[in-house]
Amino acid sequence: MRENFERNQNLEYYVNWKNNYYQFNEKNFIKQSVSHLNEVCESPYYYETTFIRKRLDPMSITDDTLSSLLAASFEQKHILLDSKTFYIKDIRDVTDTPFNTIVFQLDAPSLKTEESSRTIMNRYFAQRPLDYNTIQYFGKCLGFYHRCPFVSGDEIFVPEKGSANDSTSWYGIHHILYANEDKKTKCMHVHFRGHHELQLNVSARSFNEQVDRSAILFVYQQFIIDELVGLGHYVPEPSVMTELNIVQQHLKKFTFTMVLHPLEKILSYISHYRVQETLEKVLGEANPYIGEIRDNFNSNFKK
Structure with a gap:
């Protein structure tokens, strides 16, 4: 009798507690039953969690801020670039760090690694439908002999210097919204998505030339893809972008005209x-x- 009384009392206490705890929103929980030995009832357990992602603060990438950016970066053995990568900086000439490359991403902390930028980019090229050698050759046919942009769909990476025999930095021009020339330092202040800024050590003439090259290669690549896809009677879907990058803006200028060959x-x-x-x-x-x-x-x- 005593055992039955205590058992019924505990069961009543548990049921009341359960009803009071989950009465505000029972429909939003996933029910899971757990059966216990010699018990008549089943005990449903629930949980709910919410993950709030903190927005990454805008970064100002210059030679002066490199030390603090390195300190805030996460070390990685191997880095695989994705659609959120906007800058791959070669830092082999920085003597006070063992790292050779720092990779910046739009919505995630930067990454640092002892890998060279050449190794990282070659790994990225190998994951794309056309490698860099193929893009370079097509650019060569159009007269782009040095610093040819790598265009793969909507992703466009441009080398700061010639990358034929050595590592160099690469900037994702598809994430650049606009750029301003600093005539005193003879460099470009580049503004990426997410309000990130980069002091790019290239001249305005060189930067604008790369925007034009990227636009030409982008249009040709899209044209060839559309023609090949059209052989199978498919209709390509237009890509949806929230903000036009600097290449897409360049394509809409009245000064940019192209007549494509068959x-x-x-x-x-x-x-x-x-x-x-x-x-x-x-x-x-x-x-x-x-x-x-x-x-x-x-x-x-x-x-």
């Missing part, structure tokens, strides 16, 4: 260019007419 003519031109390039290597002499052919080809799509 796909077969583009492929034919690339094939002839490859043949001509091979002949130059074999014969050791440059064809004086190849420049005229390329200029004529380019003048037809950009005026």
Whole structure:
């Protein structure tokens, strides 16, 4: 009798406590039953949690703030870039740190690593449908011999210096909203999404040239993709962007005009260019007419 009385009393206390605790919103919980030995009732347990992500404070990336940015960065053995990456800075010349690269992201803390920027970028290129060598070759056909932008869909990374034989820094021009020239320091103040700022040590002429190159490669790549997709009778869906980046803004300027060739003519031109390039290597002499052919080809799509 005593055991039954205590059992019923405890059960009544537990049921009252449960009803009072969950009466405000029972419908929003997931029920889970746990059966206990020699018990008639089942005990449902509930929990609810809310994760609030703190917005990352805007960063000002300069040579003077590099030490504090390094201190606030998380160390990583291997870094894989994603769509939120906006700047990969080569810091091999910084002597007071063992790290070689720092990677900045829009909505996450920066990352530091002993890997070189060349290793990180090559890993990124290997994950894309077309690697950097292919993009470089197509850019070469258009006369972009040095610092060719890497265009892969909506993602565009531009090297600060030539990256053929060494590491360099890369900025994600697809995340840049606008840029201002600082004539005193002869550099560019670049403004990314998320209000991040970068003091880019390139001239205004070089920066604007890379915006133009990126726009040309972007349009050509999209045109070729649309043509190939059209062979399968598919309709490409337009990408939705909240804010136009600096390349997309450049494409809307009345000064930027392009007349695209048919796909077969583009492929034919690339094939002839490859043949001509091979002949130059074999014969050791440059064809004086190849420049005229390329200029004529380019003048037809950009005026």
